[in-house]
Amino acid sequence: MSVRLAITTFVFSCSLLVFGSAAAQNIVLILSDDQGWTGSSVQMDSRVPASVSDLYLTPNLERLAAEGMRFSNAYAPAPNCSPTRMSIQTGKTAARLGATDIIDVVPNDQGAAGLPGFFANFYVNKPLLVPLPISDIPDEEVTIAEFLKQHDPDFATGHFGKWHMGGGSPDRHGYDAHHGITTNSPGMMGMPDPKRTAEVTDDGLAFIEEQAAAQRPFLAQFSYYAVHTPVLAMPETIDRFRQMDSRGHTNTFYAAMTEELDAGVGRILDRLDDLGIADDTYVIFTSDNGGEIGGGVTNNSPLAKGKTHVWEGGIRVPLFVRGPGIAAGSESHVPAIGYDFFATIADWVGATIPLPDNQDGGSLHEVLTNGGFGTVERGTEALIWYYGAYRNGKHVAPQAAMRKDNYKLVWELDSQRTYLFDLDGDLRETNDLSRFSPEIADAMHNELKSYLEGVGTKIPTINPDYDPSQDPGLLSVTGVN
Amino acid sequence: MSVRLAITTFVFSCSLLVFGSAAAQNIVLILSDDQGWTGSSVQMDSRVPASVSDLYLTPNLERLAAEGMRFSNAYAPAPNCSPTRMSIQTGKTAARLGATDIIDVVPNDQGAAGLPGFFANFYVNKPLLVPLPISDIPDEEVTIAEFLKQHDPDFATGHFGKWHMGGGSPDRHGYDAHHGITTNSPGMMGMPDPKRTAEVTDDGLAFIEEQAAAQRPFLAQFSYYAVHTPVLAMPETIDRFRQMDSRGHTNTFYAAMTEELDAGVGRILDRLDDLGIADDTYVIFTSDNGGEIGGGVTNNSPLAKGKTHVWEGGIRVPLFVRGPGIAAGSESHVPAIGYDFFATIADWVGATIPLPDNQDGGSLHEVLTNGGFGTVERGTEALIWYYGAYRNGKHVAPQAAMRKDNYKLVWELDSQRTYLFDLDGDLRETNDLSRFSPEIADAMHNELKSYLEGVGTKIPTINPDYDPSQDPGLLSVTGVN
Structure with missing residues (x-):
């Protein structure tokens, strides 16, 4: 599969005219995939010694934390991929969007990617009648990119890497530059860039360089395929971790994949320095959900459970924010969640247009500029998670x-x-x-x-016709299923 | 700490007189520690491809399975150490014995080993008022060793390695040769025999050689400290596993510890051959509970949870039985449990004296000699587990x-x-x-x-005075605890 890099609708001359040499206000939003709260070498809560990996090495995330604010109580909006991504893009909970599972569970004949096993195993003949999730980010939802363009038509917007929100094309949702409606599949392409971390970084940095040269404000989203399964890394990285002695995290392959992800982050931070725009650029780094605990991939200890669970291990994630007015090396224990980014970014760019209706999130700006203290005024006061699906192998029900x-x-x-x-x-x-x-x-x-x-x-309602002996999601030893 | 080898009350001349050159009926009972159902390279259920480790190498357990019967539905009597061991020794459930937790939780002033943290964290100010377990195997309970001596006063009985049942001394409970009332501590003694696997094997084999030379029937129990934490192995063993590619089990240190345990089993099987008594000796191999899933030690996938849970991952264990009349390479799906060994051994030695009262288990003899089919006539028809303790870090309550x-x-x-x-x-x-x-x-x-x-x-009953803010078993981030 070739990854398409589509850069459309740029109007460079206009951009130069508007901004001249004035400092732009840029946003880099880096999203890792399935990286748990303890999935880095940054201790996520200074009060909790165990809130850090004893194996993974992420010096660039350490740098980001040292130069900005870490959130000890940061959450993904959902315990899995598509719902979190749609929520971040819209500032709304996954429940409000109807994004109750990944888009791929919707069968082909209903217009979606249709990973057959997921629909057959987790939506047919289950104890509850489970409605399907939406299979596309709705056209009527305003994404961060669309909002920024409403605020300033010259805002350049790029999304690089995993999309996993369907919806026809990212450019239909405000993204000038993008890799198409990618899902997980590009993240399993073999050497020499096994998780496409280098490619995602390369393309995103090329986009940033163009905007910097044009002095055009930009939103650059790096949505890495790492550290989702399959666990892949370069042999030389794996070999380094083979010699490590660890007890909490022991999957050296996963450690290598994590380090290669971190190297991508480092290249972004370095390039912002090289381009002289680091002081004008907000950088957010977070993950779409907690670590995958099945099959020996990783664990989120001391948190309970992992990906696809609404327990802390499935939703509490790393969050680092760096940028103007944010104290270096600061820490906040105020709960934050991915659907807060929309209002936060709106604050950062000084948007005077109203936020889209029904925002559940709120701006983190006060907390970020107040040493980690303060309140987040959200559209919905409580943080809400809803995951409406079965995953029997992971002991998950709605x-x-x-x-x-x-x-x-x-x-x-x-x-x-x-x-x-x-x-x-x-x-x-x-x-x-x-x-x-x-x-x-x-x-x-x-x-x-x-x-x-x-x-x-x-x-979901009770399924009166449920027959456990014909539930294909169960692991049977009798040969019935 | 020195490990004591006490060999007492042997009456060699008498033994020789009674048995002459006739074939003796010997029993070797090998117990591993915390080895889960998938903790070996033997597929435990031929119908379940995932019922085997993709990393651990246990060629000697493979040999044992190939020469005897594997049980796909074998259980430890309890999800942790002391209760399982007492249950095996008596043929009774842990519940009947009052062995509701490891003996060490009983405080010193009540006469037990008294690991302070366990009592303080898991028995004081908990949601339920939890009665303490017994801290010693009761004198009035008849152990396998005592029963064999009742059956035949010349039966030689030895217990090597972990005891963890208190009770003054193993010789007070029928064991002529033993290592004392050992707990976990000898299993963390450093190089060159980090889990004392070699020492346990050496001493047990010396005991067997003495009995073989005397043509005296024997019960030899090898109770290994492996593969309990701390995870320790020889550097050269670890180095071999560092180069392996696995995805399900990834802890190479644990893999090395498991292989060194397996080597001990191999030495036992080889020595039985060398002594020419393999055909006269029953060999049982099993584990005291499922694998430890905390802290990245291992996992019991596809089974749920692990040690200290009564879910399958905590109680379903490997079980291999080899001996006269047991078909090589056979498999049984009949549920078996550690407290069946008492009646099984009684059958094997042709005991005509009655079993002790209130046996919960039953003899596996029919199943073993009938290709894995048949029934087990137990004192209590259903299999019963009861674990009456908290382990907050493992999400365990009674x-x-x-x-x-x-x-x-x-x-x-x-x-x-x-x-x-x-x-x-x-x-x-x-x-x-x-x-x-x-x-x-x-x-x-x-x-x-x-x-x-x-x-x-x-x-346990509800604790009306429970104060969560003062529960020392909880991981608090507020500094209260």
């Missing part, structure tokens, strides 16, 4: 969660069980407080249900 | 489980939640059937509760 202050409620829709955790006192989510504080649990559960109903989430 | 035919019920005593699984159709325990088959779930739950009440299990 689930939702809400965080308010230090409390988190987890709602398993299949078993109709709820859990209440105090994340300050019980980071690992081991101690269900719903029995001790039923008033808090009930209030949060009701608020969560009200929110989901309010945004039109199609809550 | 729990119980029961297996009948292909159904398994899991009962979480803290949350009062039950789960019902069809293990044939859902090996991974992902699909809770309690909503679909409430009559089965309720019947099994009632049977489980009745059993526990019948054997006098002290079921």
